[in-house]
Amino acid sequence: MANYYHGAAYATVDVADVQEGLLWYAWASRGKLKKYLEQDVCPALERYMKQNRPWQDRTTTAREGLKADVQESGNQKSDDYQIGVRVYHTAYHNGFPYGMSLEYGSYNVRTGRKNRPYPILRPTVEKKGQEVVEGMYGLLEDVGFYG
Numbered sequence: 001m002a003n004y005y006h007g008a009a010y011a012t013v014d015v016a017d018v019q020e021g022l023l024w025y026a027w028a029s030r031g032k033l034k035k036y037l038e039q040d041v042c043p044a045l046e047r048y049m050k051q052n053r054p055w056q057d058r059t060t061t062a063r064e065g066l067k068a069d070v071q072e073s074g075n076q077k078s079d080d081y082q083i084g085v086r087v088y089h090t091a092y093h094n095g096f097p098y099g100m101s102l103e104y105g106s107y108n109v110r111t112g113r114k115n116r117p118y119p120i121l122r123p124t125v126e127k128k129g130q131e132v133v134e135g136m137y138g139l140l141e142d143v144g145f146y147g
Helices: 016-052 099-104 121-136
Strands: 002-005 008-011 066-073 082-089 106-108 113-115
Touching (some): 016 082
Antiparallel strands (some): 066 082, 106 113
């Protein structure tokens, strides 16, 4: 609506529609990002870790324990929402978690020496992180505004 006051014209705009559109775009964008991370990124990271592990498989338990998943915090419809990908080890043997000892090394009580680490988690993030970000380019182009 245009108004005139002392020879000047100004317009008032109802921003409710704009705010609603921006919120809708944020929700849709977050949904697409989560789907991309869950369906494309996590399986690719798991595959990479399993194929490029630096240790020799003895039982396949450690290899099968390499996992990647999506981590969310906050409410998806609020400003404090965060989403990311976590890579981790879930390998257990006789109730003992040994994935982290592969990753960081461990102290061998029998020999009295520290076992050599065989890291795969951090090298995966360092090598594949840029590819994950590049995969997001164009991801949100077709979210669009519908009104």
